[in-house]
Amino acid sequence: MARTTLNKLLPGEHGTIEKVDATASAIKQRLLEMGLTRGTNIEMIRFAPMGDPVEVSVRGYRLSLRRIEAESVIVLREP
Amino acid sequence: MNPVRTEKQLRHIAIIGNPNAGKTTLFNALTGLRQKVGNYPGVTVEKKEGRIVFDDGHEAILLDLPGTYSLTANSPDEKVAVDVLLGRSKYTAVPELVICVVDASNLERNLYLISQIIDNRIPTVIALNMFDVAERDGLTIDTGKLSEELGVKVIPTIGSKGVGIKELKRAIAEPSAPSLKSRQWKLPQPVQEECDELKGMLQKIHHLAEPLAFHEAIVLLTSSSALAEHNDHFAPELIDHVKKDHLHLERLGIDRNSVFVESRYEWIKRVCASSVVSKRRSVSSTSDKIDRILTHKVWGFVIFLGLMVLMFQAIFSWANAPMLLIGDAISWVDSQIILIMPPGDLRDLIVNGAIAGVGAVVTFLPQILFLFLFIGFLEDTGYMARAAFIMDRLMSKVGLHGKSFIPILSSFACAIPGIMATRTIENRKDRLVTMLVSPLVSCSARLPVYALMIAAFIPPHHVLGIFSLPGLTLVAMYLLGLVAALTMAWFFKKTLLKSETPAFIMELPPYKMPSLKSVILHMWERSKLFLERAGTIILGVSIVLWFLATYPKVDHGSPAERLDLSFAGRAGHLIEPVIRPLGFDWKIGIGLIGSVLQREVFVSTMGTIYNIKDAKDENGGASLQDHMRHDVDPRTGLPTFTTLTAICLMVYYVLAMQCMSTVAVMRRETNGWKWPMFQVGYMTLLAYSVTFVVYRAGLFLMALHS
Numbered sequence: 001m002a003r004t005t006l007n008k009l010l011p012g013e014h015g016t017i018e019k020v021d022a023t024a025s026a027i028k029q030r031l032l033e034m035g036l037t038r039g040t041n042i043e044m045i046r047f048a049p050m051g052d053p054v055e056v057s058v059r060g061y062r063l064s065l066r067r068i069e070a071e072s073v074i075v076l077r078e079p
Numbered sequence: 080m081n082p083v084r085t086e087k088q089l090r091h092i093a094i095i096g097n098p099n100a101g102k103t104t105l106f107n108a109l110t111g112l113r114q115k116v117g118n119y120p121g122v123t124v125e126k127k128e129g130r131i132v133f134d135d136g137h138e139a140i141l142l143d144l145p146g147t148y149s150l151t152a153n154s155p156d157e158k159v160a161v162d163v164l165l166g167r168s169k170y171t172a173v174p175e176l177v178i179c180v181v182d183a184s185n186l187e188r189n190l191y192l193i194s195q196i197i198d199n200r201i202p203t204v205i206a207l208n209m210f211d212v213a214e215r216d217g218l219t220i221d222t223g224k225l226s227e228e229l230g231v232k233v234i235p236t237i238g239s240k241g242v243g244i245k246e247l248k249r250a251i252a253e254p255s256a257p258s259l260k261s262r263q264w265k266l267p268q269p270v271q272e273e274c275d276e277l278k279g280m281l282q283k284i285h286h287l288a289e290p291l292a293f294h295e296a297i298v299l300l301t302s303s304s305a306l307a308e309h310n311d312h313f314a315p316e317l318i319d320h321v322k323k324d325h326l327h328l329e330r331l332g333i334d335r336n337s338v339f340v341e342s343r344y345e346w347i348k349r350v351c352a353s354s355v356v357s358k359r360r361s362v363s364s365t366s367d368k369i370d371r372i373l374t375h376k377v378w379g380f381v382i383f384l385g386l387m388v389l390m391f392q393a394i395f396s397w398a399n400a401p402m403l404l405i406g407d408a409i410s411w412v413d414s415q416i417i418l419i420m421p422p423g424d425l426r427d428l429i430v431n432g433a434i435a436g437v438g439a440v441v442t443f444l445p446q447i448l449f450l451f452l453f454i455g456f457l458e459d460t461g462y463m464a465r466a467a468f469i470m471d472r473l474m475s476k477v478g479l480h481g482k483s484f485i486p487i488l489s490s491f492a493c494a495i496p497g498i499m500a501t502r503t504i505e506n507r508k509d510r511l512v513t514m515l516v517s518p519l520v521s522c523s524a525r526l527p528v529y530a531l532m533i534a535a536f537i538p539p540h541h542v543l544g545i546f547s548l549p550g551l552t553l554v555a556m557y558l559l560g561l562v563a564a565l566t567m568a569w570f571f572k573k574t575l576l577k578s579e580t581p582a583f584i585m586e587l588p589p590y591k592m593p594s595l596k597s598v599i600l601h602m603w604e605r606s607k608l609f610l611e612r613a614g615t616i617i618l619g620v621s622i623v624l625w626f627l628a629t630y631p632k633v634d635h636g637s638p639a640e641r642l643d644l645s646f647a648g649r650a651g652h653l654i655e656p657v658i659r660p661l662g663f664d665w666k667i668g669i670g671l672i673g674s675v676l677q678r679e680v681f682v683s684t685m686g687t688i689y690n691i692k693d694a695k696d697e698n699g700g701a702s703l704q705d706h707m708r709h710d711v712d713p714r715t716g717l718p719t720f721t722t723l724t725a726i727c728l729m730v731y732y733v734l735a736m737q738c739m740s741t742v743a744v745m746r747r748e749t750n751g752w753k754w755p756m757f758q759v760g761y762m763t764l765l766a767y768s769v770t771f772v773v774y775r776a777g778l779f780l781m782a783l784h785s
Contacts, residue, residue, distance in 0.1 A: 027582045032340040033149045049379045050472035059187040062587040
């Protein structure tokens with residue numbers, strides 16, 4: 001399993017969240033509260049028509065976030 | 080038979096839940112049409128209250144709290160919910176019972192809010208909503224087990240089908256006790272110790288109740304910014320203590336942000352493991368198939384634009400028949416009054432002042448109904464979130480958030496709900512920018528003006544076989560407003576309110592069949608607001624304008640000359656030098672003066688002006704459009720209105736701030752006159768300069784052609 005960031009996952013790829021490393025405390029708090037906590041499985045679903053934001057599946061629901069925010073989520077890519 | 084109780088004695092129940100959990104549908108099902116919409120004092124968060132009538136006839140007040148994911152209070156909406164639940168709200172009593180609406184198909188994340196709510200020790204009943212969706216997704220939830228784990232009643236419901244409402248009502252009719260279980264989620268040992276110690280200090284020094292002290296302790300330990308914000312609320316010794324705690328936890332290598340959230344989710348995992356049997360964990364596949372098309376690189380845009388064009392063209396053509404009917408009904412009322420009443424000033428006032436003015440605006444009700452119907456359906460199906468998903472890239476280009484798209488889109492209906500919808504934007508500067516540009520988007524009040532000008536001056540030609548020129552003109556006006564709003568947003572973000580592009584973290588709920596009841600209820604609520612305005616302000620303005628256009632009375636001359644000499648004519652002449660460069664004459668001037676209060680007043684003003692002019696030929700059936708088309712400026716011998724004048728007038732209305740209600744809402748939202756005054760100023764300047772350019776360019780093009 002390779003350590004990477006959420007924005008690097010391609011549609012269909014899964015990863016396990018290691019930590020959220022956003023510098024802005026409010027963004028970090030929101031991402032955590034939306035269920036992006038350590039050990040959670042996350043799947044990249046699709047990119048928006050213009051490439052940004054992206055849609056992920058986490059804890060059984062769909063969440064959209066921008067690439068720049070996805071970059072702060074450190075994941076272990078699953079093979 | 081019913082026990083008579085006053086408002087104060089009635090039980091207060093609050094309903095809360097994540098956005099998209101079906102809270103509104105359940106609220107409607109529980110209260111029926113016994114609802115009223117107001118505001119929380121001081122903040123402009125919409126406060127919706129309704130009444131539940133129980134089987135035995137007694138009643139309770141149901142308060143609809145804003146939809147929220149957590150009680151961390153990032154936005155004003157969440158703050159209101161937290162304040163009510165924690166008893167910090169001065170104006171709203173602590174609810175005796177809380178109904179938590181939980182999306183059963185999305186249990187884990189929904190339980191996060193639940194874990195915060197039951198921490199507050201308020202009696203709670205959980206409505207496990209969208210039970211059918213969960214079952215379809217292969218989730219079997221043992222409600223008995225879940226209820227046991229949480230220590231509160233759990234009632235399965237399907238709000239859209241009315242399933243479980245009876246059971247829910249029965250559960251809330253019975254007196255409930257707070258969850259008897261002690262807090263189930265556990266913090267790591269050192270954090271737990273710090274948290275308990277701080278809670279104790281808050282209870283002792285600041286005399287906070289235990290749940291509130293616990294909540295505050297978590298907030299203070301979580302973020303340094305909260306500490307800085309509340310510096311003045313707390314004793315210095317407490318603040319020193321918190322600072323030491325922060326250092327202590329950092330030395331232990333504990334991430335203060337994540338430790339509380341993770342601990343709650345640990346507990347949620349245990350609850351779900353014991354009460355949920357999951358066969359297949361995937362979001363409804365139908366929704367996915369739809370999204371493959373609706374958020375497709377090419378089709379996504381085509382469909383989005385197609386929907387917008389369809390919406391505006393439909394408003395224009397479908398609403399036509401009911402509009403004609405209303406017009407006929409008004410003429411019939413006029414003719415009856417003329418039959419009954421003797422001629423004179425009073426009859427003139429009623430027919431040409433009140434009915435002509437209000438009638439001209441009420442005629443546009445069908446179009447407004449259609450607009451709200453469309454917006455309601457887009458919201459209720461879940462497409463609105465996709466619109467934000469598709470549009471976010473563009474919005475971020477001008478430095479805004481996909482979330483700003485929703486207030487801006489709502490402003491197509493009315494800038495007031497649009498401005499109020501900015502409450503979901505957490506960053507102050509972004510919120511301000513969105514509020515400043517929202518009124519540039521063409522609201523429903525402009526529609527009557529566009530409709531009148533287009534019907535009178537844009538020929539009904541067809542373009543490419545399927546599009547009509549009037550329909551396209553309408554789309555162009557709406558696009559102009561949108562482009563102006565985005566350009567000004569970009570400009571403000573670069574200059575006056577410089578800041579980073581905000582974060583975009585938004586749920587994409589599964590698509591669902593819209594609830595006709597919710598859509599119609601929403602449509603009715605908004606249309607009622609429109610009618611109330613037509614009935615009050617516009618009635619008043621119409622009568623004043625009738626007076627100004629009738630007096631001082633002159634017994635000689637043509638109707639046009641008489642109007643010319645009236646008070647209104649004089650005021651129109653007074654501002655004519657200012658608006659001449661835009662191609663507007665003094666009659667349009669009267670219209671502009673009248674519509675400083677409300678845009679749609681322009682139509683009723685025109686109605687009043689032209690009805691008065693033709694007071695003599697009462698049997699003349701010609702419409703307002705015909706009158707305007709055939710009106711000739713007596714001095715130049717040229718028509719008052721040309722297609723170019725009509726376009727200029729529409730452009731002016733797209734860009735100018737002519738709505739007292741919006742100014743009032745801006746004042747309340749920004750807590751002062753500075754921003755609303757700035758808004759009026761910049762919009763008037765923008766409207767004047769753009770209209771000037773359009774008029775000059777139009778004249779130039781016409782000169783080239785001839």
